[in-house]
Amino acid sequence: MAEQPQPRQETMSPGERMGAILMRQRPDRVPFMPFIFGYCARNVGYPIARVYDDPEKSFWAQMWTAEMFGYDGGAMYAYASMGGWEFGGEIKMPVSEWEQAPIVAKFPAETPEAVDALEIPDVETAGCYPIALEFNKIQQQFGMPIMVMAFGCFTPAGNIAEVDKLCRWMMKQPDVAHKLLRKCTDFSKKVVDYYVEHFPNYPMMAFTGEASAANQIISPKQFEEFVLPYQKEIHDHILASGIRNIFCHICGEQNLNLKYWAQMEYGDPGILSFGHEVDLSTAIEYFGDKHAIAGNVEPQIIQNGTNQQVYELCKAAIDKAKMAPSGYLLMAGCEVPVQAPPYNIYVMKKAVMEHGFYD
Amino acid sequence: MATEARKKEILKGLYDGVVEFDEDKVVELSNAVLAEDVDAYEAIMDGLAAGMEHVGDLYANQEYFVPEVLMCSDALYAGLDILRPHLSGKEADVRGQVVIGTVEGDVHDIGKNLVKMMFDVAGFEVHDLGRDVKLEKFVEEQMKTDSEIVALSALMTTSMLAMPKVIEMIKARNPDAMIMVGGAPISQEVADNYGADGYAQNAANAVQEAIQMVSRLREMGKA
Known part of the structure; x- marks a missing residue:
């Protein structure tokens, strides 16, 4: 019978561990940052919506859940459906047991004329930003680094116009698509400027992500024209503003886009997280020399799989990526589903404790 | 009444029109189906639907992506809107x-x-x-x-x-x-x-x- 691996003694705090990654040093073990939002609210007995609409409850739900499972990521405010609300549409907070995160209830610009009429919003009043800013002030109060939710370009554009309309404009009226992407990019830069101005000299990391540009939707050629220049501009602006690190979630099937993602800057180092569709060895090959790699445990398995399946997936990910030149963080391939069994999250930590230490 | 050669030309044109997401071409040829008394059911199945089936293959092979497929779909519906009212009897079942x-x-x-x-x-x-x-x-x-x-x-x-x-x-x-x-x-x-x-x-x-x-x-x- 194979000998059971024994958990080791941690010699770093979560803050020291994350700090080591950002200083390009080996931490005591692979950091475990699950990428978890709505789950935390449910975990502490709040409705899921509280993690998105109540800064105080959101912060504590995340901190308490991190304490409970012993993972390294602290708290951050983010969700994937940003764009619609911020530009004048409506958002619907999750209410039913089948909902995980906010969804766009009314798209603010469904015609080329409406795109023309869109104005770049004021950060202090735009959609979820007042909530995010309150959340960030709580982080500041507790001396925690702030994660700046840097909006983005393509996914927010799809949340402003609806993805199928954006796709049709890309084919028939590319000038309309570019106009919308320009407005999203300009707003992203405005958000970054706001944070730099209002949290001067405070430790910050920027969060960017891109889901709708996955190859399940657009081609690499379309990515090159409609995503790369805008996303690159946002990243360049973040780094030029003095924020040193970008955490970028490259969501879904993006294998054909990796050569373009590799043309962007992420800071020194950045943290790039991937879905299960991108093999961690491939991610390391493209980005591992310069940036830490995170991912890519399949959320569907975390939710529906047995604890043995989750453990094996995590062990395989750790074995594959632990020695990545700029570090590796164990993370879900996308948000941890709100109905995942708690034991499946526990075994993610167990896998880190049994296989993630550096000798 | 179209000749066999003309019918083939129209059906091929409908197929290509869907695959190349050429909505104008599909509309023009769908009207030609009616004007030249080509069977509307055949035009749908062997022209439009066959074209869309090929589009499915192109998507599966990552030659087409959602934006292209949506355009093909628009071309397809443009043809269906013209031809469907002219299906009759069993064909319309x-x-x-x-x-x-x-x-x-x-x-x-x-x-x-x-x-x-x-x-x-x-x-x-x-x-x-x-x-x-x-x-x-x-x-x-x-x-x-x-x-x-x-x-x-x-x-x-x-x-x-x-x-x-x-x-x-x-x-x-x-x-x-x-x-x-x-x-x-x-x-x-x-x-x-x-x-x-x-x-x-x-x-x-x-x-x-x-x-x-x-x-x-x-x-x-x-x-």
Whole structure:
């Protein structure tokens, strides 16, 4: 019978561990940052919506859940459906047991004329930003680094116009698509400027992500024209503003886009997280020399799989990526589903404790 | 009356028009079908539908992506709108009825819309409930329309959990209804675990599954 691996003694705090990654040093073990939002609210007995609409409850739900499972990521405010609300549409907070995160209830610009009429919003009043800013002030109060939710370009554009309309404009009226992407990019830069101005000299990391540009939707050629220049501009602006690190979630099937993602800057180092569709060895090959790699445990398995399946997936990910030149963080391939069994999250930590230490 | 050579030319033009998402060409040739007395059913099946089938292959092979497929779909519907009213008798009979929708909690409907289009072109009568559909609505619509098939779509891992619930609800009211599931997090294994009768890996496969389901029901004398 194979000998059971024994958990080791941690010699770093979560803050020291994350700090080591950002200083390009080996931490005591692979950091475990699950990428978890709505789950935390449910975990502490709040409705899921509280993690998105109540800064105080959101912060504590995340901190308490991190304490409970012993993972390294602290708290951050983010969700994937940003764009619609911020530009004048409506958002619907999750209410039913089948909902995980906010969804766009009314798209603010469904015609080329409406795109023309869109104005770049004021950060202090735009959609979820007042909530995010309150959340960030709580982080500041507790001396925690702030994660700046840097909006983005393509996914927010799809949340402003609806993805199928954006796709049709890309084919028939590319000038309309570019106009919308320009407005999203300009707003992203405005958000970054706001944070730099209002949290001067405070430790910050920027969060960017891109889901709708996955190859399940657009081609690499379309990515090159409609995503790369805008996303690159946002990243360049973040780094030029003095924020040193970008955490970028490259969501879904993006294998054909990796050569373009590799043309962007992420800071020194950045943290790039991937879905299960991108093999961690491939991610390391493209980005591992310069940036830490995170991912890519399949959320569907975390939710529906047995604890043995989750453990094996995590062990395989750790074995594959632990020695990545700029570090590796164990993370879900996308948000941890709100109905995942708690034991499946526990075994993610167990896998880190049994296989993630550096000798 | 078109010659055989002209008919072939028109059908090939419709096929190409869909594949090359040339909506103007499809409209022009669909009008030519009527003006030159070409059989409308043949024009739909051997021109438009055949073209869309090839589009499905191009998508599966990552030569086309969603923006191209949507444009092909627009060209296809432009032709269907002209030709469908001219189907008659047996040709106009529907192959079966489908209730389709994205389950509650999920607003991602691009995949669902592509499946709907494939059902449309294959001659099914489609009852599209849209997205973020309350589970009871699937049950009500199936009962109201007596549809043989209910097609459920989900992209989100949380909303996929609504699928076994709605399958149970539909089967409790009508055990003969056939349920098909699809969407990014769904696999054959998940479909089996949820008690679905079919799994649609993609839009083209959804129609093949549906045709087999309807055949099974007819063999059992239940459709």
